[in-house]
Amino acid sequence: MKPETESHAWRQLEDHAAACLPAGFASRVLSAARPPEARVWNELEAHAAAQLQAGFADRVLRAMRAAMPVQMPSVFSQFALSAATAALCLIAVVYVHDRSTRLENERNLASWQQVAMEAQDIDLSP
Amino acid sequence: MEGFNTASKNPATHGLIFRQAAQPCSRPDTSETAAPLADLVRRAQKGEEAAQRALILAYQRRVAGFIYAIAGRSDSIEDLAQTVFIKMVRGLERLHDPAQFEAWLFRLARNACIDYLRRQRLRRIFTPFIAEHTDIPEPPGAVDTEELDALRHALSRLRPADRALLALAQEGRSQAEMAKITGTSVVVIKARLHRARERLREYYQPHHET
Numbered sequence: 001m002k003p004e005t006e007s008h009a010w011r012q013l014e015d016h017a018a019a020c021l022p023a024g025f026a027s028r029v030l031s032a033a034r035p036p037e038a039r040v041w042n043e044l045e046a047h048a049a050a051q052l053q054a055g056f057a058d059r060v061l062r063a064m065r066a067a068m069p070v071q072m073p074s075v076f077s078q079f080a081l082s083a084a085t086a087a088l089c090l091i092a093v094v095y096v097h098d099r100s101t102r103l104e105n106e107r108n109l110a111s112w113q114q115v116a117m118e119a120q121d122i123d124l125s126p
Numbered sequence: 127m128e129g130f131n132t133a134s135k136n137p138a139t140h141g142l143i144f145r146q147a148a149q150p151c152s153r154p155d156t157s158e159t160a161a162p163l164a165d166l167v168r169r170a171q172k173g174e175e176a177a178q179r180a181l182i183l184a185y186q187r188r189v190a191g192f193i194y195a196i197a198g199r200s201d202s203i204e205d206l207a208q209t210v211f212i213k214m215v216r217g218l219e220r221l222h223d224p225a226q227f228e229a230w231l232f233r234l235a236r237n238a239c240i241d242y243l244r245r246q247r248l249r250r251i252f253t254p255f256i257a258e259h260t261d262i263p264e265p266p267g268a269v270d271t272e273e274l275d276a277l278r279h280a281l282s283r284l285r286p287a288d289r290a291l292l293a294l295a296q297e298g299r300s301q302a303e304m305a306k307i308t309g310t311s312v313v314v315i316k317a318r319l320h321r322a323r324e325r326l327r328e329y330y331q332p333h334h335e336t
Contacts, residue, residue: 036277036330041296043274045191051203052190057182060211061175067212 167224170215178218182211188297189235195293196239198282206242210235232297233307236290243286280329288322295319 053059073081166184169177186207193206213234221230281289287308294304301319305312 036273036280036326040271040273040277041191041195043271044194044277045187047200047274048190048194048203049187051194051200052186052207053204056186056204056207057179057211060182060208061179061215063208064212064215 163227164224167218167221167227171218171221171224178215181214185231186211189231192232192235192293192297193239195281195296196236196286196289197242198278198289202242206235206238210238213238228297229299229303229307232294232299236294236307240286240290276330280326280331283329284322284325288318288325291315291319292322292326 166177166180170181189210190203190207193203193210194200197203197206210231214231217234221227281292284292291304291308294307299307301312301315304319305315308315310318
């Protein structure tokens with residue numbers, strides 16, 4: 001093949017390949033390769049900042065003061081409260097246990113007395 | 127609209143310029159800016175209200191932008207920003223190193239946004255028809271430019287965690303700080319950030335370029 005013919009063929013191939021690329025190819029490639037510019041991020045920030053109404057800082061401080069939590073109790077007082085609660089629970093448990101045990105004993109004693117009386121009756125009978 | 131310029135006129139913030147408006151994405155942390163910031167943080171920690179107000183004024187724009195990038199809704203910016211700044215003022219005394227203030231503030235903001243999105247998801251599960259009432263998309267053009275709309279839509283297609291990472295990167299947080307904020311390693315952050323950027327590039331298509 002002659003050199004002129006060969007270069008002509010290459011040019012034709014290039015032209016054909018270039019024609020296959022869609023319109024706006026360059027900008028599409030560039031937009032895919034580039035991140036959104038700093039300018040757009042800045043626009044986003046400006047838009048967001050515009051949503052804050054005037055006096056925002058004062059409103060925040062007012063809201064904070066309004067929702068200020070009450071003075072937290074000290075560690076000692078929290079511990080004392082926990083200990084008192086635990087002691088009360090323990091006393092209640094001991095009391096209930098003692099009472100139920102005493103009632104159970106009384107019931108058992110009564111039934112044993114009844115059994116003993118019945119046995120005595122049987123012994124006395126001719 | 128009060129903003130950073132207002133803050134710089136305030137005696138409490140005189141000479142306090144943490145970030146140049148003309149260079150929104152460069153977050154200088156030189157000794158010139160860090161020194162007054164640390165001083166302001168210390169004063170705010172002592173309960174000085176002027177210093178607390180100055181901190182809010184100085185950071186409200188950046189925090190609002192950060193919140194918008196993650197939450198994606200204009201109508202929740204003010205509420206979330208208020209939550210973040212209330213937490214900031216209340217938690218300031220627990221901040222040991224004033225130099226870590228910015229990283230700490232954006233961690234608060236990131237956590238507030240993630241909590242908000244989680245609550246929204248739970249509300250959708252437990253409240254019928256909530257999606258129809260709350261997921262009303264912002265109409266195209268509600269924001270200023272096509273490019274901003276495109277960025278907003280691209281961000282909305284990313285996972286909240288990826289949006290948070292991109293917003294943190296945009297805020298100039300280092301990968302080590304991002305790892306600390308998100309509780310992962312720097313290697314994981316690198317990989318996730320790379321993937322998030324790739325996706326953002328893929329989804330970011332301003333209309334005039336398509």
